[in-house]
């Protein structure tokens with residue numbers, strides 16, 4: 001198994017057709033039907049004029065090559081997509097190669113990484129492509145042996161005749177298979193016969209990664225390329241007034257200093273030189289919007305929580321009446337700060353704007369959107385813009401925004417030269433599109449028996465849009481419910497951050513439900529199960545989550561963690577449905593030197609069928625580490641519009657010492673895969689905070705925990 | 715600007731750079747050795763870790779003029795075929811997620827193992843604690859270092 005890091009359709013053809021001949025199948029990623037498959041010639045393929053949006057090639061030497069369209073940022077798609085094809089094809093996995101495709105919107109759909117949606121989207125199509133190729137190979141063998149195709153079997157890149165033990169390799173059959181008509185109705189495997197799907201397969205890029213090959217955008221180099229760093233306003237709400245670049249321009253290696261929009265770009269021969277010269281810039285700024293500080297945000301939040309003008313997101317029954325008749329009311333507020341995405345590879349992009357077209361190379365989660373915006377900015381037809389995707393050194397949603405691609409393109413067009421714009425860590429952390437700060441107010445009304453008869457949630461945020469997910473549990477299980485929200489327009493830019501909104505909302509909801517359970521005198525798990533039973537029996541309004549799947553992960557987490565049966569350790573529970581999948585978690589906290597210490601987290605996940613056990617396992621563990629780290633430590637605060645942290649010395653990310661044991665389990669219910677890049681993160685904060693409450697009697701309302709509570713993990 | 719002669723991965727390299735240029739940028743921009751990564755530039759994350767005289771150092775804060783004749787090893791030179799025990803262990807445990815931090819992680823781990831071939835769990839964690847992995851592959855890193863130790867023996 002190997003991959004090419006330099007993406008191109010030509011490479012694909014070359015790789016696939018090295019020995020001449022072979023079978024090339026073009027298949028469709030677009031539209032709702034997964035069937036349109038056709039045999040194509042290598043010449044037609046090389047010309048690049050075909051309508052197919054993906055390819056599967058089998059060369060006479062038996063190598064299977066698959067063109068993978070989605071940006072790879074660690075979600076392991078480059079491994080799991082080919083696994084699906086190889087499964088149905090019964091290919092020899094050691095002979096499967098993956099080629100990263102460039103952006104091509106005429107051929108690919110959803111060439112995006114985000115929303116945990118890639119596998120659910122492509123599952124059928126990929127299976128069908130593999131199964132079709134397999135059937136053609138079987139038919140080619142049947143013809144050669146003059147036996148019925150139905151009497152033959154396939155295994156590990158071979159067609160076998162069980163009657164006489166004869167074998168033919170796929171490579172031997174590829175060229176003959178290419179002459180056969182493409183079957184329109186192929187049978188997919190029964191998932192219980194899967195041999196590759198559900199096993200642990202290593203990352204196909206491991207060798208390149210582990211030997212330091214150039215894979216990432218920051219590694220990209222082109223002869224004659226210039227380097228640039230950009231000085232952006234130091235505070236949100238400031239705009240550029242004047243620039244004195246004389247001293248910077250005179251420094252060694254500096255080619256030019258260019259001002260555009262609010263940016264001052266220093267262009268030169270090397271990263272170090274442009275960074276040094278940048279320090280010699282004399283820039284003055286002037287405010288053109290409010291210069292907000294974190295204290296302002298706290299005040300604004302309080303105002304918005306009482307604002308009469310909220311957008312109603314969901315309303316069931318009569319909430320006011322329920323609260324009037326309540327035997328007990330529980331009310332709490334939860335707040336989180338802004339967060340930086342801080343992928344390990346900072347933002348960067350290469351652009352070369354020429355009179356005849358634009359070349360863009362770099363790490364993006366949304367190549368199509370980036371191209372569209374560059375086309376608009378430069379007033380160039382999108383067809384004249386190519387986007388080459390490098391591997392992404394993390395994304396976490398930051399690379400769903402194209403701001404850094406636009407800057408590179410604009411700069412290249414101004415200096416008329418190929419240039420790579422590099423963000424320093426400080427630029428990356430202070431440059432915006434953060435996870436928005438949000439505050440929630442929850443209210444629950446209990447009747448005399450401890451049943452939750454009323455539920456209110458108001459979410460207020462800083463450029464958070466709708467900070468609620470109004471149809472999430474417990475909606476559907478409470479007779480009287482009101483969920484609304486108010487947004488504050490802030491000059492501080494925000495954007496999706498891994499598990500958008502739910503990354504904090506889940507903590508708040510799951511902590512609050514824990515509070516309500518305790519107020520009702522019920523076990524937190526039993527309390528949730530009661531609500532689920534009610535949603536099942538007497539659903540209130542629409543129920544937009546799968547009650548049985550949620551119950552399934554609850555049951556598994558209870559079983560694996562020994563919920564309620566441990567004496568020497570405090571446990572906290574959390575369960576969440578987000579981004580299509582279900583995850584329940586149990587946090588375990590012990591007291592050490594009078595301090596609560598997070599010792600272990602159990603996770604039970606239902607993401608449908610697991611494709612790659614190795615990747616899936618790491619997605620869950622990584623998601624939990626991410627969820628725990630940000631709940632505990634990370635905090636981006638503002639003073640007069642400027643972020644107060646600009647690197648990992650002030651902005652704390654979780655480190656190895658702080659990582660507890662994590663025990664991951666999957667519900668195996670055989671349903672089609674539903675995605676796993678995000679869903680493990682949201683439940684973690686709640687599981688941990690609820691365990692800390694159990695251990696100390698102290699509720700955590702604000703993140704990050706560590707800063708405010710002096711808490712520790714491990 | 716001055717010309718510096720450096721011993722990297724058993725080879726001689728020359729770089730014409732300013733004296734305060736950190737080794738990281740000499741490697742990446744001038745010598746085309748981009749396996750060593752930039753993560754923070756202030757010795758906080760470990761992405762830029764290389765060996766100098768066999769010790770793990772943060773190349774982002776190490777000026778080229780201070781290197782002298784000290785031999786340097788980068789990820790590209792950790793082994794000839796990519797089969798250093800640490801690299802093997804990383805592959806077997808399937809450590810990388812996005813992979814960006816892993817060169818630095820492996821350079822820290824290999825320096826640890828060359829000094830302490832049989833580290834305890836605690837020694838592993840304390841040696842590796844300076845390296846950030848934003849993807850959260852810490853469990854696997856810990857496991858891979860322990861596995862590499864068994865391969866080193």
Ligand code: FES
Nearest residue numbers: 753754755760774
């Ligand atoms: S880049 Fe050197 S320690 Fe982060």
Ligand code: FES
Nearest residue numbers: 812813847848849
């Ligand atoms: S694998 Fe992505 S930062 Fe470590």
